[in-house]
Amino acid sequence: QVALGMGYYGSGGRFVLFLGTVVVLVLLLVTLVQWVRTLSSLGRMSNTLEKIEGAASEALVSYWRSPLLGAGPAPAVAEGERRGRPVYARRVAYVRRIDMDALQAYADDNEARVHVRVRPGALVYPGAELAWVEFDVSDEELAGTADEDAPQDDAADDAIGESLRHVLDAFYFGAERSFDQDPRFGIIVLSETAQRALSPAVNDPGTAIDVMNRMTRLLIESQQAKGASPAAASAAREHDRVTMVPLDEPGLVFDGFAPIARDGGGTLEVMLRMQRLLSMVAASSRAGTVARAARDMAVRAHAVGKEHLAVQADLDALDAEHRRLFA
Structure with missing residues (x-):
């Protein structure tokens, strides 16, 4: 302001100074809007689930690319x-x-x-x-x-x-598990979110269904990622003097769906969606262990539903859906 009052800048300099001021104000405004948007999304269930799904996806893709960590x-x-x-x-x-x-x-x-x-x-x-x-x-x-x-x-x-x-x-x-080299952990964290949603205090089957959708997407799409083929996995051995025990791959299915079946066994919409999603995993999985686990989990969920559903019409609907998908 002092330089402008003294006539230090010419007309060209004042124009450049004006443009610089406008650019700075625009950048500040954009940053403020982005920050407000970030604050508004913090704490939302959808935002939390997206972050968990992202971390779980990275771990699962890394696993399918190198199931034995290069050993x-x-x-x-x-x-x-x-x-x-x-x-x-x-x-x-x-x-x-x-x-x-x-x-x-x-x-x-x-x-x-x-x-x-x-x-x-x-x-x-x-x-x-x-x-x-x-x-x-x-x-x-x-x-x-x-x-x-x-x-x-x-x-x-x-x-x-x-x-x-x-x-x-x-x-x-x-003291706690990490997502990095532990593909089952992300599935477990997602499942725990669904379990809390199905508790009597919350009673939110919609969130449980959303979680199951995400777990299904993770199980299927992680196996279809670039470099996640069985041939690529067998060629991924980088450490010729190290061996590794295999992962319990069926646990990827049971860790996620079994607790939800237990806590949501009396909710028809949850049990029907679980049957449909497990049929997708069984049909789309490249890993035979995961496909078989999905079929076994569907049978198990069907049995749990029969124990918990109190209305005969709900039982009939679950029976019909299970037979249609897995007969």
Whole structure:
């Protein structure tokens, strides 16, 4: 303002200053509108469900692209025939994430193979086996430069124990589960939202139906994402010295739909929608385990509905829908 009063700017300068002021005001106005819109959506159920669905979708797509986190399948070895040393958990916690790159680097450096026995999302306790490490060299060779005056067995055990701490460090623990490497967690969180909606205090079957729609979309579309084919999954092995136990894929279906069937068994519209959605999953799933689980869940939900629906007309409608879809 002082510069303008002194005539510091010419006509061209004043015009540029005017345009700059207008641009700044427009940007401020747009930012304010966006912020108000964000504030208005915070706390809405639809906004919460979208965020949960987004996180669950990323985890599921990542799973179908690499079901074993880039590792190989766990070997089929009887418990008494295993070679190697176990790595145990030291506290009660959830496995939130596993650093597969660190395990591969450890295995390369120590001429070993790391067989991971838990997946992210598992609740472990002190003494629970996280992994077992199979060394290509003998215990004596692994002891390396251990004290020559110490008994050889003790030297080897000390060296191996120190070495296995690096394996334990590749496991990240926490009091709560994480979406990152845990595809079942997102389904569980969505299902819990539906359970609360079906509680007598809320009695909102519409939200439960919305949640089931989202779970169905997740189960089907995540398998159809780019790079999520079985061939791509089999070629996704990046860690040739690490193996991983498989995910309980039927749990993707049962974790989501079984609690809703239990709490919504007496609500006809919920049970009818569940039958239709499970038929979609059974028909569209590329994974046979998920398709079979959807059919089994439909039978289970049908049985729950027959126990809870009090009106004969509702029972007849559920029977007819189940026979139409799964006969």
